[in-house]
Amino acid sequence: MSLNLAALSPDSEPDKYALHDKYLNTQLVKVLRTIGFDRNYVRGVGQYLYDQEGLAYLDLLSGFGTFAVGRNHPRVIAALQHVLQAELPNLVQMDVSLLAGQLAERLVGLMPGMEKVFFCNSGTEAVEAAIKFARAATRRSRILFCEHAFHGLTYGALSLNGDAQYRNGFEPLLPGCNAVPFDDLERLEAELSRGDVAAFIVEPIQGKGVNVPSDAYLPEAARLCQKHGALFVADEIQTGLGRTGRFLAVEHWGVVPDMVLLAKALSGGFVPVGAVATRKWIYDKIFDRMDRAVVHGSTFAKNDMAMAAGMATLDVIEEERLVERAARMGDEIMADLRSFIGRYEFVKEVRGKGLMIGLEFGRPNSMKLKAAWALLEQARKGLFCQLITVPLMKDHHVLSQVAGDGLNVIKLLPPLVIDETDRNWIRRSFEAAIADSQRVPGAVWDLGRTLAGHSLKARAGAA
Numbered sequence: 001m002s003l004n005l006a007a008l009s010p011d012s013e014p015d016k017y018a019l020h021d022k023y024l025n026t027q028l029v030k031v032l033r034t035i036g037f038d039r040n041y042v043r044g045v046g047q048y049l050y051d052q053e054g055l056a057y058l059d060l061l062s063g064f065g066t067f068a069v070g071r072n073h074p075r076v077i078a079a080l081q082h083v084l085q086a087e088l089p090n091l092v093q094m095d096v097s098l099l100a101g102q103l104a105e106r107l108v109g110l111m112p113g114m115e116k117v118f119f120c121n122s123g124t125e126a127v128e129a130a131i132k133f134a135r136a137a138t139r140r141s142r143i144l145f146c147e148h149a150f151h152g153l154t155y156g157a158l159s160l161n162g163d164a165q166y167r168n169g170f171e172p173l174l175p176g177c178n179a180v181p182f183d184d185l186e187r188l189e190a191e192l193s194r195g196d197v198a199a200f201i202v203e204p205i206q207g208k209g210v211n212v213p214s215d216a217y218l219p220e221a222a223r224l225c226q227k228h229g230a231l232f233v234a235d236e237i238q239t240g241l242g243r244t245g246r247f248l249a250v251e252h253w254g255v256v257p258d259m260v261l262l263a264k265a266l267s268g269g270f271v272p273v274g275a276v277a278t279r280k281w282i283y284d285k286i287f288d289r290m291d292r293a294v295v296h297g298s299t300f301a302k303n304d305m306a307m308a309a310g311m312a313t314l315d316v317i318e319e320e321r322l323v324e325r326a327a328r329m330g331d332e333i334m335a336d337l338r339s340f341i342g343r344y345e346f347v348k349e350v351r352g353k354g355l356m357i358g359l360e361f362g363r364p365n366s367m368k369l370k371a372a373w374a375l376l377e378q379a380r381k382g383l384f385c386q387l388i389t390v391p392l393m394k395d396h397h398v399l400s401q402v403a404g405d406g407l408n409v410i411k412l413l414p415p416l417v418i419d420e421t422d423r424n425w426i427r428r429s430f431e432a433a434i435a436d437s438q439r440v441p442g443a444v445w446d447l448g449r450t451l452a453g454h455s456l457k458a459r460a461g462a463a
């Protein structure tokens, strides 16, 4: 069948789940069906998704952080249309493109200390480049990363993944990559002092779990890296471009890294892109002679559509003051969620910065709830969160996610354009879902038993 956009119209939506079940990822289809996330979205505008009945859903997932400026922003669309209509030469390769130069200049202007930019096509590619650049620039081999880190799923980036779940089955990984606990300066210095570390790569706020470090951690980690001759690389692929209420999350702690990695939101939600911003001396170590001018790169990097989407995204972030908005809305939403602590037994902590928020649940105190909690934890750690995310979707049309495998943390990562109406939507829906989870027995715990049954069956099958 050829591309048929008419088939995307609300009245004639083909069964996309059957197609995916048959030709793509059957397990993903199973997951979506099990938790009732198998919706037929037909439109996306700003922070909202719409199904074929025209019902709006509030998107607290943003395509894992891609839609910072919201879906289908008219400013980004106009920039892309402009590029298409201009019949630009694009990707000549033995040439340099104006748009890439302009986007690099903009990015460097926004990130103190950064002087050069390397473009690629995704977050994981930015991480791959950072590994190569760090090794080549320092002539050292080891790369340090944090437990629970997520930097992407290609081999280099996977070798820096802090969760066994992603690594299992794919070994052997890249040699010389070693984990240190997040927020632990002693262990970091013990590794750095061996003198063979090329780089320490860290998410300023970890995506898996929304882990915020103590205030001393990042500044001191950067200082230790410098002292021991290792590069400090900030993976801002999720936290960057205003997400946390600063343009870069490291700004919260006054840190200037040796490299900053960006991707996701820079795409404007349209064209895959990644960027490594770094200091000139590092860049010059990689591209150090004319015969090494193309020693690292990728065919589609710097393509005009990605560069234009990046520029338009930066325009929107600036014009709509999205960094300030993320800070303000984040504070308000976190205050709303914190008001649940003490009122609802399962709610333990709210943490984050800006619009990267984690809501952590934990063991309740009352006997009745304790037993119900234990049943779920035994079946699968972190299952309780599904008793919140599933009703959030089913009853309140809010798309949310668990912050990582085995975690009792729900992550809120909405587009930065959300407003007061959305804030109220979040407060009302979360409160209702959490209040329902305290009713044992009740509909939510029927769901709990069903999900626990699925988990136990899956575990038995895997054994």
Ligand SMILES: Cc1ncc(COP(=O)(O)O)c(C=O)c1O
Residues within 6 Å of the ligand: 064, 122, 123, 124, 125, 127, 150, 151, 152, 153, 203, 207, 235, 236, 237, 238, 239, 263, 264
């Ligand atoms: C912090 C971080 N680094 C890297 C990546 C990988 O990016 P991509 O999925 O574009 O390869 C992600 C993706 O979720 C991420 O959150």
